[in-house]
Amino acid sequence: MEKIRLNEALNAMGIACSDPRVIAGIHDDSRRVGRDWVFVARNAKAERYIEDALVKGAVVVCGHIDPRADVYAVEDVEQVLRQLIACCHPGLCEHLLCIGITGTNGKSSTAYFLYQCLSHEMPCLWIGTHHVLCEAFQEDSVHTTPSLCELVRLIEKGRDVGIRCVIMEVSSHAIAQKRIAGLAFDHILYTNIRSDHLDFHHCEAHYRYTKYALRHYRKAGGRIIVNHDDPRLRALYPLVEGNCVTYGTRLSHFHLHDVETVRTGLRFSVNGDRYETAVCGRFQAMNLTAVIALCHLLAIPVRRLQASIRALVPLDGRMQKVWTRPLAFVDYAHTASACLALYRSVGEIAHRRIITVIGCGGERDAGKRARIGEIASSCSDLCIFTSDNPRGEALTDIFAQMRQRAQDNIMIFEERAHAIKFAVKKSGNDDIILVVGKGDEKIQLINGRAYAFDDAAILCRALREKEERA
Template sequence: MDLAALAEGRGRLAGPTVAVRGVTAASDRVRPGDLFAALPGRNVHGATFAADAVSLGAVAVLTDDAGAALLAAQVPRLVVPDVRAALGPVAAQVYGQPSRRLSMLGITGTSGKTTTTFLMRAGLRAAGAMTGVIGTVATMIGDETLEAGFTTPEAPDLQALLAVMVERGVDTVAMEVSSHAVAMRRIDGIDFDVAGFTNLSEDHLDFHRDMDDYFAAKLGFVKRATQAVVVVDDEWGRRAAVESRHNATTVSTDGEQAGVRALDVHEERDGTTTFWATGPWGSQRLGCAIPGRYNVANATLALTMLETQGVAGDPVAAAIATAQVPGRMERVDAGQDFLAVVDYSHKPAAVDGALRALRPLTRGRLIVVLGCGGDRDRGKRPHMGEIAARGADVLVVTDDNPRSEDPATIRRAMLAGAAAVPTGQRGEVVEIGDRRAAIVDAVERARPGDTVLVAGKGHETGQEIAGVKQPFDDRVVLREALGAPSGATS
């Protein structure tokens, strides 16, 4: 792509035009022929690293006026008013507008994004589609799994990834869209066919000013898609449906008036659900193999998004009904006489939902292992401790990913929330900082008919302590505590 063509309608070209072969905002990841995006930072402008980028083969720099003043005179540059706003569209142009050659299905919301994405993937594959997945658990091209970084990658990486998917024959992409990605304009330059909205609850308030700001980011994504499907089981969903710029298809599982409704829901003893999804296409038998009433909404949303895109039929519904999702209410079975589950619930509403989902399946006690992450929203820690102490018979407070924080400080905040629950309304509360020891303790406490829930990390395979990520997988540790080899399957 000629640099002069990229400059048209965006900014001014300074220096000679050159051929651009790729785009990156990371100076240490430059490849020969790349356009280096020099973003303004809080303390240092990215143009400071332009010389390093050029030494690795960058042929030009995308920057603003402040960055241009820091560049050597001979470096070709495209100067724009807002580098981040231009980055996604520029990368999309360099990589051939890949989203326009794909069916792009994006899902946003606080909880349920990963589950809905994997349910859609199952339905799409049953319909014969070649799928791509971008999200928290993994990035997938067909059957190949790539290591996930951000829930939504940075704009140049995302556009390059979509281009590779096109090259490899992918026709439909199911993608999680985080509020960070919207606010930081990572998804700019992508044409979404359908946007799905799951729900909204307290999260990421270390990044967003308040819940209204958090909602505005989610709504911004919903508005940009050609069509939208919105779950209206909470007030935020109802607002999203009303404030969306188009006539969104609404979904309800709790009796709200909606275009698509889940009716006659039956929860089985093993945690699976069956129900009827009724919408413009008529009524269809549907189900979900993942425990939790809230997964009825995720399954119905997945089906409706596919129907909206013209992907329908009994094989699609059957695939959604039987699909599993890594680290989402994932059972770990080593032949024990109690239920053991690993779940990614690391937000107040998600913890509450997991406990409510498992309580009907539990004849004995519900034992929960839970921690909170460091360097993140501190306000939710007491709330999570309160919810877990109120909903569990035994709460083992432990470490999650303390990152750079003192783990004991994080646990104290959770314990304070637990202690605020009146004595007669809370379960036994135990503090064991070491997460492996906490999981072992929970298993040793369990008796026939009990349920052990290890919550917070789900699919994650590392634990970050003092800035160092060490290997740790709740599923592996739980299997070992149950007496099964670490390689055993769940």
């Protein structure tokens, strides 16, 4: 961080200030600030924490005139926040290899695989939905892409421990809310664009064009790595003037072929080179092809890549096999397209029946619930609808929407743990049990409270108890 005086920084933005203290840091959360920090209260809710920040010795920037000393009123808080960060953290991404990953499904899987492959080459930092991870430290995440202030904090923290590469998942919310303002990526990778978050974006075109807008955050010469199978991504080509590198099962720069689902994971070829991995799920072959394309751009030899992919540790909660007889998986599909990919992958494994436990999150895109209910019930022999982070919504409303186009093989258990136990009770040794929607989440959010909850642990316990009883 540069040594910038408060008066210099604010005066440069036309804000009167004569305070010459050196800015120690900038944050929009009062819990993160200390002496000589700038706390930027971005909205009315945040203004409740002005006193908290002042007590800690911070100065405050907010959108309302406030008579207290050390509080500066500005017209456009968001813009001042971005300018302050640009001024105190110039070139945040310089001398770092920065890779942004976006798409409806597969961001975390792709990012984690890439993190593992690139960590053999240089120290990396992965910023994603559930984890911020590098060799020196690990933090839990709340969002797929943290706020701008948190991103700056994490990248600076990573720089302090010597990371040379940042792999970041970028959500559409983050692009729309400019959480990545001032960041620049060497390469941007698109997994796929389907439908999600229409509660926030209101229409698919807005969602899609928001995702496309990530292209503006490229460093000069940066490449865009695109899933060529996806027609919504092919529409991106004219916008990026020949800077695309394509991958997919259609004719592409990195052509995926001969995918085999085996009991031990996957085998597949890219441009004639054979890869094998313990990662499960046909959909992961596409994510891995994206990783291979990117590693190729970084001049990593195929031999080394084959070895890295053979050694990959799967990401918990993504078609995670937790039991073998019956076969039981935990998966994080929470969009209709992810559900389709999941059932396609599972369908390739020999089985008698498929028993699914699934729910849809509250206070998220309600428009996807009917389609998810339809897919899950029509692809299962028995389908149990249950809770998945209802947040502040009534479960009865969520179930009503999930049932709209569902088959008549559904049952409803409000308690997710009961639903899982019931699925286990009904299963036979040759069946497949799928527990879908929460992946490796460790909490269940109900009415503003977070309760400890772990699909994999509950499923394993129920299966173990059943086995012991038998």
